Amino acid sequence: MEHTGPDIRCADVAKTFGGGTTSLEAVAPLTLDFAAGQMTALVGPSGCGKSTLLRMIAGLEVPSAGQITLGGQSPQDMQRQGALAMAFQDASLLPWRSVRGNIALARKLARMSPDAAAVEDMIARVGLSGFEDARPAELSGGMRQRVAIARCLITQPRVLLLDEPFGAVDELTRTRLNLELPPLWQASGTTALMVTHSVREAVALADRVLVFSSRPARVVGDIMIPPEARGDKARQLALTEQVNAALAQGWADDSAQAHPWAAQ
Numbered sequence: 448m449e450h451t452g453p454d455i456r457c458a459d460v461a462k463t464f465g466g467g468t469t470s471l472e473a474v475a476p477l478t479l480d481f482a483a484g485q486m487t488a489l490v491g492p493s494g495c496g497k498s499t500l501l502r503m504i505a506g507l508e509v510p511s512a513g514q515i516t517l518g519g520q521s522p523q524d525m526q527r528q529g530a531l532a533m534a535f536q537d538a539s540l541l542p543w544r545s546v547r548g549n550i551a552l553a554r555k556l557a558r559m560s561p562d563a564a565a566v567e568d569m570i571a572r573v574g575l576s577g578f579e580d581a582r583p584a585e586l587s588g589g590m591r592q593r594v595a596i597a598r599c600l601i602t603q604p605r606v607l608l609l610d611e612p613f614g615a616v617d618e619l620t621r622t623r624l625n626l627e628l629p630p631l632w633q634a635s636g637t638t639a640l641m642v643t644h645s646v647r648e649a650v651a652l653a654d655r656v657l658v659f660s661s662r663p664a665r666v667v668g669d670i671m672i673p674p675e676a677r678g679d680k681a682r683q684l685a686l687t688e689q690v691n692a693a694l695a696q697g698w699a700d701d702s703a704q705a706h707p708w709a710a711q
């Protein structure tokens with residue numbers, strides 16, 4: 448199956464909400480490149496603009512300035528081709544549709560032909576066999592996130608955008624979802640971006656961790672996670688400390704800027 452993801456380029460991308468005295472600069476001009484087929488985790492203080500950046504890459508928000516391209520195409524073009532999928536903290540499933548119905552609908556929305564066998568196979572791959580006919584209200588939070596990921600993957604997206612997909616489930620469930628679900632897209636060469644508040648999760652799952660300062664976000668750390676670090680606890684711990692140090696440095700810079708007297 449050939450669906451290696453594209454590179455993603457953000458050139459001087461900015462977003463300001465509102466106007467006049469009430470305007471809010473959510474993202475100041477940022478230039479970022481994400482390599483094709485890589486998974487990048489975006490971490491940074493709450494409110495620094497991570498979700499806004501992700502939503503602009505998804506084509507759900509229009510940048511106030513700059514340009515975003517995915518393999519040379521606009522986010523809207525990627526969306527029209529059904530090549531882009533996004534999952535949020537809240538699984539946002541249709542409550543009246545079954546697990547099967549929610550997943551099948553994603554194919555329809557991406558203008559793909561129905562494929563009952565692919566839907567059954569995807570249900571099994573995310574570990575929901577036996578729950579095909581269940582409605583979202585009959586599922587646990589973790590199971591609903593499994594459906595949300597299945598709904599993304601059923602369209603074989605070339606770009607996968609994840610906004611805290613496991614943020615609303617308990618720690619044990621999160622650990623399990625982190626072990627079971629990412630291999631489903633990691634093997635396929637999909638270009639993935641994931642916003643997460645968990646530094647441990649970022650280091651465990653991503654090929655690269657991008658660390659932002661508080662709003663307006665600057666990149667304060669850009670840390671590659673070599674494949675050999677995956678199974679190496681000591682290496683992961685060292686990388687986690689590196690990400691935490693970048694976050695702390697970002698905070699220190701921000702507060703020195705906000706309160707210059709404090710540094711004197």
Ligand SMILES: Nc1ncnc2c1ncn2[C@@H]1O[C@H](COP(=O)(O)OP(=O)(O)OP(=O)(O)O)[C@@H](O)[C@H]1O
Pocket residue numbers: 464465471472473491492493494495496497498499500662
């Ligand atoms: N639609 C909107 N209208 C006005 N302001 C918005 C809108 N969406 C986001 N913002 C503001 O933009 C800023 C960045 O928000 P964003 O959700 O991108 O941050 P974040 O880094 O994802 O935060 P968190 O980690 O808490 O989810 C915040 O100050 C937020 O209040």
